[in-house]
Amino acid sequence: MRRYTRVVFALLLGFLVAAGVNAPTPAASAPMSDKVLRVAIPGSPPSLDWQANSSFLTIVPAAHIWEQLLTFNDKAEIKPVLVDTYDVSADGLTYNFNLRKGVKFHNGREMTADDVIASIARWRKVAPPARAQWQVVTAVEKTGTHSFRLKLSKPFGALLATLATHSYGMVVLPAEQSEVGANQLKDYIGTGPYKFVDWRTDQYIQVERFEGYTSPTGTPSGLAGRRDAIVKQIQFRIIPEAAVRSAALSAGDVDVSLNLVNDDYARLLRGSNLTLWVVKPDQWIVLAINHTRAPMSNLKVRQALQASLDMNQIMFASAGSQAFYRLDPSMMYKETVWHSMAGKDLYNQRNTARAKQLLAEAGYRGEPIVLMASPSFQQFYNAGVPVKADMEEAGFNVDLQTPDWPTLIQRRARQDQWHLLITSWGIIPDPSVFAQNYHSQSGAWGWVNSPEMDRYLDAMNTSAVFKERYAAFQNVQRVFNEQVIGIKLGDYFSLRGWRSNVKGVQKYFVPIYWGVSIE
Amino acid sequence: MSQYLARRLAALVIVVGVVSIIAFVVTRLVPGDPAGAMLGLDARQEDIDTLRKQWGFDRPLPEQFVRWIGRALRGDLGESVFIHKPVTRVVNERLEPTLLLMLMAELVALAVGIPSGVISAVRRGSWADQGFMFLTLFAVSVPEFWLALNLILFFAVGLHWLPSNGYLQIAEGGVRTLRYLLMPAVSLGLIHSALIARMTRSAMLEVLGQDYVRTARAKGTTPRSVIYRHALKNAMIPILTVIGLSVAALLGGATVVETVFAIPGVGLLVVNSVSRRDYPVIQGVLLLAATMNVVVNLVLDVMYLMVDPRIKYA
Numbered sequence: 001m002r003r004y005t006r007v008v009f010a011l012l013l014g015f016l017v018a019a020g021v022n023a024p025t026p027a028a029s030a031p032m033s034d035k036v037l038r039v040a041i042p043g044s045p046p047s048l049d050w051q052a053n054s055s056f057l058t059i060v061p062a063a064h065i066w067e068q069l070l071t072f073n074d075k076a077e078i079k080p081v082l083v084d085t086y087d088v089s090a091d092g093l094t095y096n097f098n099l100r101k102g103v104k105f106h107n108g109r110e111m112t113a114d115d116v117i118a119s120i121a122r123w124r125k126v127a128p129p130a131r132a133q134w135q136v137v138t139a140v141e142k143t144g145t146h147s148f149r150l151k152l153s154k155p156f157g158a159l160l161a162t163l164a165t166h167s168y169g170m171v172v173l174p175a176e177q178s179e180v181g182a183n184q185l186k187d188y189i190g191t192g193p194y195k196f197v198d199w200r201t202d203q204y205i206q207v208e209r210f211e212g213y214t215s216p217t218g219t220p221s222g223l224a225g226r227r228d229a230i231v232k233q234i235q236f237r238i239i240p241e242a243a244v245r246s247a248a249l250s251a252g253d254v255d256v257s258l259n260l261v262n263d264d265y266a267r268l269l270r271g272s273n274l275t276l277w278v279v280k281p282d283q284w285i286v287l288a289i290n291h292t293r294a295p296m297s298n299l300k301v302r303q304a305l306q307a308s309l310d311m312n313q314i315m316f317a318s319a320g321s322q323a324f325y326r327l328d329p330s331m332m333y334k335e336t337v338w339h340s341m342a343g344k345d346l347y348n349q350r351n352t353a354r355a356k357q358l359l360a361e362a363g364y365r366g367e368p369i370v371l372m373a374s375p376s377f378q379q380f381y382n383a384g385v386p387v388k389a390d391m392e393e394a395g396f397n398v399d400l401q402t403p404d405w406p407t408l409i410q411r412r413a414r415q416d417q418w419h420l421l422i423t424s425w426g427i428i429p430d431p432s433v434f435a436q437n438y439h440s441q442s443g444a445w446g447w448v449n450s451p452e453m454d455r456y457l458d459a460m461n462t463s464a465v466f467k468e469r470y471a472a473f474q475n476v477q478r479v480f481n482e483q484v485i486g487i488k489l490g491d492y493f494s495l496r497g498w499r500s501n502v503k504g505v506q507k508y509f510v511p512i513y514w515g516v517s518i519e
Numbered sequence: 520m521s522q523y524l525a526r527r528l529a530a531l532v533i534v535v536g537v538v539s540i541i542a543f544v545v546t547r548l549v550p551g552d553p554a555g556a557m558l559g560l561d562a563r564q565e566d567i568d569t570l571r572k573q574w575g576f577d578r579p580l581p582e583q584f585v586r587w588i589g590r591a592l593r594g595d596l597g598e599s600v601f602i603h604k605p606v607t608r609v610v611n612e613r614l615e616p617t618l619l620l621m622l623m624a625e626l627v628a629l630a631v632g633i634p635s636g637v638i639s640a641v642r643r644g645s646w647a648d649q650g651f652m653f654l655t656l657f658a659v660s661v662p663e664f665w666l667a668l669n670l671i672l673f674f675a676v677g678l679h680w681l682p683s684n685g686y687l688q689i690a691e692g693g694v695r696t697l698r699y700l701l702m703p704a705v706s707l708g709l710i711h712s713a714l715i716a717r718m719t720r721s722a723m724l725e726v727l728g729q730d731y732v733r734t735a736r737a738k739g740t741t742p743r744s745v746i747y748r749h750a751l752k753n754a755m756i757p758i759l760t761v762i763g764l765s766v767a768a769l770l771g772g773a774t775v776v777e778t779v780f781a782i783p784g785v786g787l788l789v790v791n792s793v794s795r796r797d798y799p800v801i802q803g804v805l806l807l808a809a810t811m812n813v814v815v816n817l818v819l820d821v822m823y824l825m826v827d828p829r830i831k832y833a
Contacts, residue, residue, distance in 0.1 A: 046557040128566060183557060201602050202791055203783045239684055239781045243668055248683040251675040406551030406796050413564045
């Protein structure tokens with residue numbers, strides 16, 4: 001039985017609660033300030049409902065308002081947030097969780113196991129990955145005011161990762177909100193270091209320090225560790241034009257800016273009062289394939305496509321500069337323990353002759369191939385043209401379509417509307433998420449149907465032992481390349497910057513601003 | 520006259536009716552829907568379908584239209600699927616920056632356009648004339664967003680005189696609100712000043728050659744009085760027409776300028792609503808824009824009467 005205990009903290013907290021003292025914010029070392037941190041973000045979030053959303057724009061403000069049971073640190077290790085201790089039974093079928101005591105919602109009420117159980121119930125309804133992956137969870141039972149238990153029908157190695165992952169975050173809401181539908185939340189009440197103040201559509205989202213906050217302990221790392229709300233308010237300002245975000249940062253109208261234009265990098269570097277950070281990695285760009293529609297349903301045609309592509313050229317066009325991309329065949333980033341070179345010989349072949357030969361063997365007769373690259377995301381759109389050029393050189397007849405993102409989503413759902421599209425995988429702390437798109441049971445767009453892929457995905461998600469899971473993942477990646485389930489184009493980086501008087505910014509892909517001060 | 524006005528107002532109702540049908544059909548013809556836009560990058564079809572159903576967008580189009588138009592006749596344009604507020608309220612809240620921006624841009628356009636047009640006409644063929652006409656050609660050709668970005672780089676990043684983006688409501692900012700609108704108004708207004716200058720110049724040239732102007736000069740009227748009281752007043756009809764047209768164009772231009780400067784006006788609202796496929800808001804704004812256009816044209820026609828007493832509407 002594995003056991004992670006934070007005895008000292010629990011004892012200390014227990015003592016303070018018993019003594020009737022409000023637990024102080026543990027960071028007495030961080031002096032609070034009355035300042036407002038202005039953060040430029042590129043658009044309005046679709047909603048602030050983190051349980052029902054994977055949008056980066058949702059996660060950025062929401063991560064300050066709500067908290068998860070578990071999270072990842074910057075090494076992708078799972079760490080507790082609202083949970084104090086947890087253990088897993090030897091057979092992997094029972095998970096026991098003890099919650100931190102004295103944690104308060106922004107409405108002043110203390111969080112209990114009832115809130116957590118209600119939140120899990122809502123999350124299982126509104127978060128698509130939870131619906132799919134948590135089918136193995138047969139019971140969520142309360143075992144005490146501050147403890148609960150999960151029972152599984154079969155071992156699920158990625159269970160803790162699903163609780164810790166950032167997209168569709170399993171955050172705890174007050175139990176009263178458990179019936180609120182996806183994206184229909186109107187009262188934003190969490191347990192986070194900042195509480196919601198105001199959202200003016202298309203202008204800003206404002207949060208303010210929550211004075212009743214009790215923080216997890218430990219050195220801050222990723223979303224884990226101590227959370228000191230130093231600045232009094234954070235204003236997430238919506239500035240849609242990337243060039244204007246750069247200008248606003250240079251002019252000092254904002255303190256931090258996300259998603260700066262890569263092309264501005266050199267100019268911004270000359271400004272001595274700015275700190276710039278290349279977010280490395282940010283996402284990997286993928287050429288997704290519709291497996292149901294001829295001729296892409298033919299493996300030889302897919303292999304021809306794979307052989308024809310010159311990734312360096314494509315990624316250079318996508319990112320605009322060598323500082324913002326890297327070629328790497330792995331489905332999991334170099335920075336993680338999961339990185340693998342399986343199937344690397346099939347990546348970046350630049351072999352037009354082989355592509356032509358494969359097309360001839362497949363009996364391809366110049367049927368038009370619909371390739372969708374949406375200008376709503378510049379990096380996808382820019383990759384579209386060189387992909388088309390490479391394909392045409394190999395003999396494909398390509399119809400490049402550039403719909404906006406909502407249109408693309410609608411067409412993507414229909415098997416007869418497209419063959420290829422360009423999209424990306426963001427930050428993936430655990431490879432279990434690949435089952436969402438590449439498992440035949442998922443029913444996801446792309447409609448992959450590979451028994452071999454299913455077998456390795458199942459093996460990876462059932463085991464709880466890293467070595468076994470890693471071996472299975474390597475097979476997942478090998479099959480991904482050999483059967484051309486999709487085609488990875490490359491790792492893409494983005495650019496973030498802040499004024500030099502802003503201190504304590506963590507270089508983590510989720511932009512978090514607790515622990516940040518303004519001098 | 521009153522009969523004429525009544526007829527025009529009746530026409531207004533018909534135009535708005537037709538526009539409402541077009542607005543409805545056009546928004547629904549665009550592929551994509553609000554559910555897909557809201558659920559984002561990795562949305563699953565079943566979730567998209569659930570939301571569509573919840574909002575009633577899964578019903579047959581004619582049924583949706585009848586429901587919408589029925590409510591619209593009672594002044595209810597529906598509720599924004601994204602902002603969760605009635606469309607009329609959403610649009611109302613966004614009107615202030617847009618109207619102020621259009622007003623300021625129009626002032627910039629007039630302040631620059633009319634004097635430069637008059638000077639060019641009076642000094643026809645001179646360096647001043649050619650210089651102004653070159654500048655106006657340049658201003659017409661420059662895209663608003665390019666001008667806007669350069670103004671930001673110069674006045675906000677370089678000189679730190681003006682805020683680079685954003686907006687303060689008048690109730691909060693008072694006079695400071697104008698600081699936020701100055702660069703947007705210039706980038707929007709300069710283009711229209713060019714049109715007004717060119718129209719003023721040609722109208723003035725025509726009038727300056729007329730007999731009554733020669734008579735006025737022969738009477739010994741001061742050149743200033745000849746130009747402004749005799750010539751310009753009579754050249755006003757075509758200039759007014761251009762101004763009227765520019766109001767419509769300003770509303771279009773405001774969508775670009777508001778997006779660049781992150782001004783939360785009707786323009787930015789409609790741009791974002793299109794990408795969110797927020798049907799009720801798009802329809803509401805289209806209706807508003809059409810109504811504004813018709814009203815502006817009506818006001819112009821009435822102004823023709825005031826400028827030129829010979830015009831009679833039967």
